[in-house]
Amino acid sequence: MFKKILVANRGEIALRVICACKELGIRTVAVYSEADAHSLPVRFADEAVCIGPPRPSSSYLNIPSVISAAAITSADAIHPGYGFLSEDANFAEVCETSGITFIGPSPELIRLMGEKSNAREKMKESGLPVLPGSDGVVRSAEEAAEWAAAIGYPVLIKAAAGGGGRGMRIAQFSAEIAPAFEAARREATQVFGSDDLYIEKLIPNARHIEFQVLVDHAGKALHLGERECSVQRRYQKILEESPAPSVRPEARRKVGGLIESVLSRIGYTNAGTVEFLMDEQGELYFIEMNTRIQVEHPVTEMVTGIDLVKSQILLAGGASLSEIAGGEILLRGHSIECRINAEDPATFAPSSGRIASFHVPGGTGVRVDSAAYPECFVHPYYDSLLAKLIVHGRNRQEALSRMSRALEMFIVEGVQTTIPLQRRILADPDFIRGNYNLRFLERYQSRPVLAAK
Numbered sequence: 001m002f003k004k005i006l007v008a009n010r011g012e013i014a015l016r017v018i019c020a021c022k023e024l025g026i027r028t029v030a031v032y033s034e035a036d037a038h039s040l041p042v043r044f045a046d047e048a049v050c051i052g053p054p055r056p057s058s059s060y061l062n063i064p065s066v067i068s069a070a071a072i073t074s075a076d077a078i079h080p081g082y083g084f085l086s087e088d089a090n091f092a093e094v095c096e097t098s099g100i101t102f103i104g105p106s107p108e109l110i111r112l113m114g115e116k117s118n119a120r121e122k123m124k125e126s127g128l129p130v131l132p133g134s135d136g137v138v139r140s141a142e143e144a145a146e147w148a149a150a151i152g153y154p155v156l157i158k159a160a161a162g163g164g165g166r167g168m169r170i171a172q173f174s175a176e177i178a179p180a181f182e183a184a185r186r187e188a189t190q191v192f193g194s195d196d197l198y199i200e201k202l203i204p205n206a207r208h209i210e211f212q213v214l215v216d217h218a219g220k221a222l223h224l225g226e227r228e229c230s231v232q233r234r235y236q237k238i239l240e241e242s243p244a245p246s247v248r249p250e251a252r253r254k255v256g257g258l259i260e261s262v263l264s265r266i267g268y269t270n271a272g273t274v275e276f277l278m279d280e281q282g283e284l285y286f287i288e289m290n291t292r293i294q295v296e297h298p299v300t301e302m303v304t305g306i307d308l309v310k311s312q313i314l315l316a317g318g319a320s321l322s323e324i325a326g327g328e329i330l331l332r333g334h335s336i337e338c339r340i341n342a343e344d345p346a347t348f349a350p351s352s353g354r355i356a357s358f359h360v361p362g363g364t365g366v367r368v369d370s371a372a373y374p375e376c377f378v379h380p381y382y383d384s385l386l387a388k389l390i391v392h393g394r395n396r397q398e399a400l401s402r403m404s405r406a407l408e409m410f411i412v413e414g415v416q417t418t419i420p421l422q423r424r425i426l427a428d429p430d431f432i433r434g435n436y437n438l439r440f441l442e443r444y445q446s447r448p449v450l451a452a453k
Contacts, residue, residue, distance in 0.1 A: 001317045002077045006070045009081030014041035015371045017079045020309040029073045033059035035379045040371045054381045060084045077101040086292040103316040105270050105291050113289040117160045117198040123286045126262040131285045133200035141181040147199045159188035160196035165235020205437045206277040207246050212300045213272050216321045221264045223256035224304050225331050230438050240296035241336040242303050245434030271312045302335035302392040334399040338422040340387040342378045345421040352380040356414035361406040365392040378415050
């Protein structure tokens, strides 16, 4: 097992990894930017190294600085968390050549799944259903128009190297293809450094479903059920739950078994998330795979009892799935997560500043993952995620009522947050019935709604 792990991230996920390491008896190194010098990960790690100024490109994305910090502290492994370098195949390769274990899959698999069009073709070859779309990368707006005509409108133009909803545009009819293609290409180049695009059929009333999976070095794969992530704004998730209200047990068994078979066959290792769109008939179609821990991983932990971050570390250290998870995974009860972002709840504009008051709810079945505290500063340089509020109940009804009261008791003063929006969502009759899809928030926000009290 590892003696010391460097955590190449910040905020709540860095603190989450440090907690897992402490429970495993592993020493930790926090790397931090100048803006995060007084952060909780820096306080609770065994060692801390400043790796640069506040902007991510000069600190958390600076591979030489991260590797140097690992070298000078004699860290034998690096956990990348999510975001930043977590899906950077080049970083994983540098770790490998530097004699440092990257806690995640191999660089080759990160690269394969990072190229969304290639991942789509690989999964199609392996038997997973995929949406109708282009065969690989589309090089021009004219070619995009040909594919769109062949598969039928509406279509989604997507960055091949994309993720997080960036580099994506919808074309409802032929006149929108050219401007959508150019807009997606510009954003893809700016964000991912690649202008490669591909096209998929757009399902108008789709739901977003993702399966959590673990794979050990012997090739044994195990899925841990699914999460529903359909409450989104501009492809950014706002609320997640597990199990998905829309997924039938037989579909879970069938698709979960296919995922296990595919990932075992291609030599995947560690944790990963396989994402699907579900149509109105309940059919699932593969869209992409994330080769890292997800923001929303706690809801799976709550219903399975499996610590996913510990599992990542143990798998990277050579442990088998039987040692980590035992036998069959049973889903117990229901879990919901609300992302509490430092944003204006109406416009979603980021809200930075000093937190004057920070009180988190407690009680049975309530968990808060956060690195915020009273008097800490919310910086404008990073993602606006301030905290994750997670609840667990014996069933979905209990989880809903528990989340509603927990949101009411969550106090943040000094910056604006999305708590009022989350409270409105939890009170919405359609959401309570589980009757929602990717257009839910768009439809919901178009209705006049009184502020939550």
